[in-house]
Amino acid sequence: MALDPQTLADGLASIEDYPANETIVIDGWADAWADYFEESTANGVAANTAPAAAITAFKAALVGISGDNTAEEAATMIKNACKAFWTAAIPTLAYTTTPSAAPGPYLTPPLFMLTPQAELDLVADIQEAFEDNASGFVAKEAALLAVAEAIDGEVQAGATFLDTTVPTPILYTVA
DSSP: OOOOOOHHHHHHHTSOOOOOOOOHHHHHHHHHHHHHOOOOOOOEEOOOSSSSSHHHHHHHHTTTTTTSSSSHHHHHHHHHHHHHHHHHHHHHHHHHHHHSSOOOEEEOOOOOEEHHHHHHHHHHHHHHHHHHTTTTTHHHHHHHHHHHHHHHHHHHHHEEEOOOOOOOOOOOOOO
C-alpha cells in the first residue's frame, strides 16, 4: 500500500499548536490520519474512505494525549492508535480490495500486528522527533515529518498479517 508521509505531516501541522482541548487534538490527528489513508493506493487502486470503526478505534487510543505526558508516553499512544486503526481496518479491507466477487481468499479476514521490534522502533523514532522539536533542534514541520515518516516506515516494514484461515481437514473414510 503506497502511503505518503508528507500528507500525514501536513495534516498534523494544521492542528493548532496542540491546544489544551483534547477533542481538537484527537480530531486533528484522526483527520490527518484519514487523509493519509484516503490518499493511498493499493495495487494501483485508490483507497476508499477510512473505515469509521477504524477511525473510532484510532481516536479512542489517543485519549489522554493532551495530558502531561512524556515524549515516550505520547509516542506510545500514537503507536497504539496506529495499531488500533489497522486492527479495525484490515478485516474490512481484506474483502474490499480483493479483485474477485467472492469475499476473498480468506475464510476469515487476516489479523494485523506489528512485530515487537517495529513497535519499539516506532515509539523510539516518534519520541526522538518530539524531543528534538522540544529542545529546539528541529522546527515543528520537520519534527512532524519525522513522526509521519516513522509511522509510515515502521508500520509498513513491521506489519504482519496473520492468516486466520482455518485449514480444511482431510476426511478419511474407514471401510
